[in-house]
Amino acid sequence: MRTLAPLVVGAGFIMALLFAIFASVFTPGFSLTPDPTAVSLFHKAPRHFEYSFEGPFGKYDHQQLQRGFQVYKEVCSNCHSLKLVTFADLKQIGYNEAEVKAIAKGWQIKQPTISNKDGSPTTRDNIPSDNFPLRYANDTEARSQNNGAVPPDLSLITKAREDGSNYVPSLVTGYTDFPAAQAAQFPDTRPDNNHYYNPYFSALNIAMPPPLKVDGLVSYKDGTVATREQMATDVGAFLTWAAEPKLEQRHHVGIASVIYLFIFAVLAYMSYRTIWGDKKH
Numbered sequence: 125m126r127t128l129a130p131l132v133v134g135a136g137f138i139m140a141l142l143f144a145i146f147a148s149v150f151t152p153g154f155s156l157t158p159d160p161t162a163v164s165l166f167h168k169a170p171r172h173f174e175y176s177f178e179g180p181f182g183k184y185d186h187q188q189l190q191r192g193f194q195v196y197k198e199v200c201s202n203c204h205s206l207k208l209v210t211f212a213d214l215k216q217i218g219y220n221e222a223e224v225k226a227i228a229k230g231w232q233i234k235q236p237t238i239s240n241k242d243g244s245p246t247t248r249d250n251i252p253s254d255n256f257p258l259r260y261a262n263d264t265e266a267r268s269q270n271n272g273a274v275p276p277d278l279s280l281i282t283k284a285r286e287d288g289s290n291y292v293p294s295l296v297t298g299y300t301d302f303p304a305a306q307a308a309q310f311p312d313t314r315p316d317n318n319h320y321y322n323p324y325f326s327a328l329n330i331a332m333p334p335p336l337k338v339d340g341l342v343s344y345k346d347g348t349v350a351t352r353e354q355m356a357t358d359v360g361a362f363l364t365w366a367a368e369p370k371l372e373q374r375h376h377v378g379i380a381s382v383i384y385l386f387i388f389a390v391l392a393y394m395s396y397r398t399i400w401g402d403k404k405h
C-alpha cells in the first residue's frame with residue numbers, strides 16, 4: 125500500500141494537468157497562435173542602407189558624417205536634442221577648432237546659466253566644451269508643441285532601437301498612405317489627425333510629421349545632391365557616430381585580438397609538437 129501512494133499522487137497531478145490543458149483548449153476563442161494584430165501583419169523591419177562603417181574593417185566617412193550633422197542641425201534639431209554630444213566632439217568628424225567655435229556660437233538654442241548679478245536663470249552662447257543644449261525645458265513643453273508626444277533625445281537612438289543605423293533612415297523615409305488592406309481588416313487603427321502612418325514605427329502611427337518630405341531640404345557644401353534618400357542615409361550615419369564614436373577603435377581592437385589569438389594558437393601548436401612530437405608513434 126505504501127508503495128502505491130507516490131503513484132496515486134503522480135497520477136493525480138497528471139490528471140489535473142490534462143484537465144487544465146483540455147479545459148483551456150476547448151474554451152471558446154482559445155487558440156495556440158495569437159490572433160494577428162495590425163502590428164503583427166503590417167509592421168516592417170528596417171530597409172538596408174549601404175554604410176562605409178559596416179563590417180570588421182568599416183570606417184566612418186567624415187564627409188558623410190558632416191552632411192548628416194547638417195541634416196540634424198537644419199531639420200531634426202528643431203524638435204530633437206542631442207544632449208550626450210558636445211560641440212567639441214565635432215572635431216572627431218573633421219571640423220577644425222574655429223569651425224567648432226562658430227557652430228557652437230551660432231547654435232540657435234542657447235546654454236542655460238545663471239546671471240552673475242543676481243543668480244537668476246538666463247542663457248549664454250554655447251562654447252565648444254558645452255553639450256548640445258536641450259531643445260525643450262521639460263517634457264511638458266515638448267508635449268505641448270508636438271501633439272502630445274515627446275521627441276526622444278537622439279544621442280543613443282541608433283543603439284536604443286534594433287538595427288538602429290538602418291532603422292533611422294527607414295523611419296524618416298518610410299511614411300506611406302494608410303494601406304487599404306489594413307483599413308479593411310483593422311479600420312480602428314487609422315491614424316488620427318495628430319498621427320501619421322509609418323510601417324517602420326513600432327506602433328505604426330507616429331506623432332512625428334514626415335521630417336524629410338521633399339528632396340533638397342538642405343544644400344550640401346560638398347556638392348552632394350540632397351535627395352530624401354541621401355539626407356536620410358547621412359543622418360543615419362551621423363547618429364550612428366553620435367551613439368558610437370569609438371566604432372573604428374573597436375574594430376581595430378577586434379582585428380588585433382584575432383591576429384593575436386591566431387599567433388598564440390600557432391605557438392601553442394608548435395610547443396605541443398616540440399614537447400610531444402617524439403613521444404607518439
Ligand code: HEC
Pocket residue numbers: 195196199200201202203204270273274275276281285292295296325326329330331332333335336359
Ligand atoms: C516637428 C518635430 C520633429 C522633427 C523636425 C523631427 N522629429 Fe523625430 N520625432 C518627433 C516626435 C514628436 C517623435 C515622437 C513620436 C511618437 O512617439 O509618436 C519623434 C520620434 C523620432 C524617432 C524615434 C522613433 C521611435 O522609434 O521611437 C526618431 C528615430 C526620430 N524621430 C528621428 C528624427 C530625425 C532623424 C529627424 C530629422 C531628419 C527628425 N526626427 C525630425 C518630432 C520631430
